[in-house]
Amino acid sequence: MIRLLVKDCGAGTTIQDGGRFGYQRYGVGPAGAMDRIALAVANMLVGNAPGEAAIEFTVLGGSFVVEGGPVRVALAGAYADLKIDGEAVPPLTSATALDGQNITVGAARAGTFMVLAVSGGIAVKTDLGSRSFHLRGGLGGLDRSPVRPGQVLPAGGSPQGPDLVATVPPQVSAGAFRVVLGPQDDYLTPAGIATFLGETYRVSAEADRMGYRLNGPVIEHGKGFNIVSDGIVTGSVQVPGSGEPIVLLADRQTTGGYPKIATIVSADLPRFVQQRPGGEMRFTAVTLAEAIAAAREQAAMLEAVRAGLKPVGLGVDTEHLLSVNLVDGWVDAHAPPAEPPLHSAA
Amino acid sequence: MGVHSPRFLSCGDTAVTVEFGTEIDDGLNALCLAFDAALTEAAIPGVIETLPTYRSVLVQVDPLVIDMPAFEARVHDILAGLKPDGRPPRRWIIPVVYGGEFGIDLEDVAKSHGLTVDEIIRRHSSRTYRVAMLGFLPGFCYLSGADPSIALPRRTSPRLKTPAGTVSIGGVQALFASVEAPSGWHLLGRTPVRNFMPDRDPVFLVGAGDEVVFRPIPERDWDALDAAAAAGEPVAELVTA
Numbered sequence: 001m002i003r004l005l006v007k008d009c010g011a012g013t014t015i016q017d018g019g020r021f022g023y024q025r026y027g028v029g030p031a032g033a034m035d036r037i038a039l040a041v042a043n044m045l046v047g048n049a050p051g052e053a054a055i056e057f058t059v060l061g062g063s064f065v066v067e068g069g070p071v072r073v074a075l076a077g078a079y080a081d082l083k084i085d086g087e088a089v090p091p092l093t094s095a096t097a098l099d100g101q102n103i104t105v106g107a108a109r110a111g112t113f114m115v116l117a118v119s120g121g122i123a124v125k126t127d128l129g130s131r132s133f134h135l136r137g138g139l140g141g142l143d144r145s146p147v148r149p150g151q152v153l154p155a156g157g158s159p160q161g162p163d164l165v166a167t168v169p170p171q172v173s174a175g176a177f178r179v180v181l182g183p184q185d186d187y188l189t190p191a192g193i194a195t196f197l198g199e200t201y202r203v204s205a206e207a208d209r210m211g212y213r214l215n216g217p218v219i220e221h222g223k224g225f226n227i228v229s230d231g232i233v234t235g236s237v238q239v240p241g242s243g244e245p246i247v248l249l250a251d252r253q254t255t256g257g258y259p260k261i262a263t264i265v266s267a268d269l270p271r272f273v274q275q276r277p278g279g280e281m282r283f284t285a286v287t288l289a290e291a292i293a294a295a296r297e298q299a300a301m302l303e304a305v306r307a308g309l310k311p312v313g314l315g316v317d318t319e320h321l322l323s324v325n326l327v328d329g330w331v332d333a334h335a336p337p338a339e340p341p342l343h344s345a346a
Numbered sequence: 347m348g349v350h351s352p353r354f355l356s357c358g359d360t361a362v363t364v365e366f367g368t369e370i371d372d373g374l375n376a377l378c379l380a381f382d383a384a385l386t387e388a389a390i391p392g393v394i395e396t397l398p399t400y401r402s403v404l405v406q407v408d409p410l411v412i413d414m415p416a417f418e419a420r421v422h423d424i425l426a427g428l429k430p431d432g433r434p435p436r437r438w439i440i441p442v443v444y445g446g447e448f449g450i451d452l453e454d455v456a457k458s459h460g461l462t463v464d465e466i467i468r469r470h471s472s473r474t475y476r477v478a479m480l481g482f483l484p485g486f487c488y489l490s491g492a493d494p495s496i497a498l499p500r501r502t503s504p505r506l507k508t509p510a511g512t513v514s515i516g517g518v519q520a521l522f523a524s525v526e527a528p529s530g531w532h533l534l535g536r537t538p539v540r541n542f543m544p545d546r547d548p549v550f551l552v553g554a555g556d557e558v559v560f561r562p563i564p565e566r567d568w569d570a571l572d573a574a575a576a577a578g579e580p581v582a583e584l585v586t587a
Contacts, residue, residue: 024397024406025382026542026550027524028484127544136525137484139544183355183363226517228370229481229488231397231404233361255399255481255488263358266409288414291359295409 002155003067004103004118006147010060012209013147015122015140016115016250018051020130024254030234031132031140032250034113034209037170037270037302038077042117044306045074045094045164052121052156053131055147057114058209059276061105067152069099072119072159076170078111078274092166093312096159111274120156134251135209161311168308171301172271173294176284179237179262180291184227187259188239192220196237196245196261196283203279204244209251212275218243219261229257235264235272237283249273267294350377350425354418355402359409364421365402370490370518374401375478379555380431384424390417398554400478400488435476437557439583440522442471442513442535443565449513449535458498469493470534471560475520479554485524485542487552492520504530511536513560522558535560538572539582546578 018039019032033039033056040050055062061080074094075082082089083104089095097103105116124131124142133141142151185193201216225241232238236248238258247264248256264272265286275281286294355363364381367374382398385405392412397404407417444467445452456463475489482488492515500516505528508514512523516531523529524542537560541551552558563571575581 021406022395023484024395024404025480025554026484027480027482027486128549136527137542138525139484180356180358183357183365228368228400229479229519230365230399230402231357231361231363231481233357233404233406235358235360253482254397255479260357263356263361265358266360288356288359292409295359299410 001068002071002120002158004064004071004153004155005067006149006151006153007063007065007102008149009062009147010057011146012058012060013062014056014133015053015124015142015147015153016056016132017053017121017130019250020128020132020134020139023128024231027254028128028137028139029134029252029254030250031130031134033115033132034250034273035077035115035270037172037298038113038115039117040302041092041166041170041305042074042076042115043121044309045076045092045166046072046117046119047160047164048117048119048121050302052117053124054115054117054122055153057105057108057116059108059112061107061114062147063102063104064153066097066099066101066103069101070096070159071155072096072163073103074117075105075114076117077114078108080108080114081106082116090165092169094163094165095312096163112276113273118155119159123154123156136251163312164309165312166305166308167310168304170305172298173268176282177268177272178265178286178291178294179283180265180288181262181285182260183230184259185261187221187223187225187227188261189220189222192222192239193261195219197285200280200282201245202281203275203277205277207277209249211246211248211252213246214244214281216244219245221259225258227257227259229255232256232260233263235266235269236260237262237264247272265291265294267291267298352421352425354421357404361404361406362414362417363402363404367401370400370478372476372490375476375490376431376555377428378403380428381425383431384428385421388420388424390420392417397481398479399481400490431555434586435555435557436553437474437559437585438552439559439561439585440513440537440539441563441567441571441581442537442560443568444470444535444562446565448565448568449533451514451532452534455496455498455515455532455534459496461496466496466534467562469496470515470520471562473559475558477552477554477556477558480550483523483525483527485540485550486527487522487541487558489520489522489558492518494518498532500530501532504528508533509536510540511538513537538568538575539580540575543578551580551582
């Protein structure tokens with residue numbers, strides 16, 4: 001059995017996969033990786049299915065020792081260094097760590113969530129159909145706990161085939177976050193909706209896997225802020241009594257009693273979750289058809305990344321590709337902003 | 347079950363809420379549960395999972411597979427053919443230790459209504475509630491049928507932590523919780539019943555559509571019942587309605 005001994009890691013380090021589905025009717029939220037593109041890309045690079053269980057880091061990285069190796073690893077998501085015995089692994093590239101070697105993930109230079117995928121996936125037992133750790137439900141992970149120093153994480157299998165490099169980098173759309181209005185936009189006044197769509201909001205310090213509270217101009221309610229509880233989805237933008245929106249994310253509750261003004265389109269969530277406290281943003285309304293088209297574009301983008309995977313060592317220069325391959329109007333999914341964020345996540 | 351024209355409320359590209367009403371009403375909730383069962387039975391391509399609530403059904407979809415106009419048409423077909431569930435509901439007796447450290451808001455609730463603590467307990471434990479939905483966190487039972495004479499608006503500042511098994515009221519709603527959670531509701535008591543235990547079969551005991559009656563128990567019974575529940579015993583008593 002191949003294992004990763006956890007030497008050190010940040011408090012926000014957990015096992016996450018594509019999510020837990022089928023139990024929301026019992027109050028069990030989906031959990032799963034915050035940045036689904038990062039999970040898919042890291043897994044592709046090590047030869048896994050896109051939703052395989054991996055290690056998710058929140059701003060701070062960690063270090064591991066391979067036991068019973070070898071194991072293939074790849075890092076995606078927020079910009080951070082991946083090293084094997086001190087030697088840097090280039091971005092968008094997988095590498096093989098041998099028995100006894102150290103794998104280190106540095107702190108995020110920009111963005112919030114990194115995903116470290118290992119060949120065969122992190123093979124902890126499934127809990128209600130998923131390996132994703134969910135704090136409030138006490139589900140998933142190793143022994144239903146976050147990743148902690150001293151734990152020994154089982155890896156699913158030996159590396160198959162060569163290390164890979166993604167010659168087509170993942171991309172996401174830039175600019176305002178796209179939302180579809182509803183399901184309770186009728187609980188906000190037209191002026192309130194205009195505020196939400198017209199003003200700038202910032203991620204507050206209250207930002208975690210459950211959701212991000214945003215600071216910004218108050219959104220005006222039209223008929224109170226209590227509804228008889230109904231269902232919530234990942235990306236729901238609820239407006240509680242304070243009038244400042246809360247975007248509900250992977251570890252969210254399943255139901256809630258505040259009106260929801262809009263839902264962030266699924267294609268824009270990976271970029272949204274990478275925002276740090278203090279990060280500024282705007283929202284723009286799109287139609288459901290446009291939101292579905294965005295989901296299709298993202299699936300096609302990931303397919304292009306997969307088709308562009310090449311064995312390492314064939315003279316492909318990732319840094320060069322990163323600089324020339326971007327389509328107009330799109331950005332590298334996980335590139336640092338021109339200026340580093342002023343506020344780091346606590 | 348009559349003619350129903352639900353509203354289709356957009357929840358982005360990954361879900362749609364099929365809303366039958368906006369109020370707490372047992373007939374409305376029964377319709378939601380019957381529709382949810384029929385929708386699950388229909389196994390429509392692109393539907394990932396469904397979540398019935400007091401008054402609506404959230405349908406989680408795969409945007410790459412679902413055909414929304416076709417889905418809405420199927421919903422109308424399903425509703426037209428919907429038959430009432432003729433089976434009697436399951437009824438659960440849920441033991442509760444009221445007041446003291448088990449229900450820290452009981453005295454305040456009594457004072458707010460000018461009633462004695464015993465009268466609040468009597469009114470809360472003499473009703474037969476309906477479990478309208480499981481929601482918020484794993485196994486939380488949201489009930490209808492609460493006594494409006496003991497209703498209180500939610501607390502202005504929610505507590506960050508309330509214990510597992512908390513039995514509480516918020517507005518005209520009643521709840522019993524399964525795991526530790528933040529809450530703005532008024533805590534009347536606590537039950538040793540674990541409605542969610544991932545290693546137990548069944549993982550969840552009480553389900554949507556079931557009936558619930560709270561039975562006051564003395565504090566001295568807590569430790570034994572709590573230990574039995576921790577060992578996987580239901581502790582809740584299932585009776586035929």
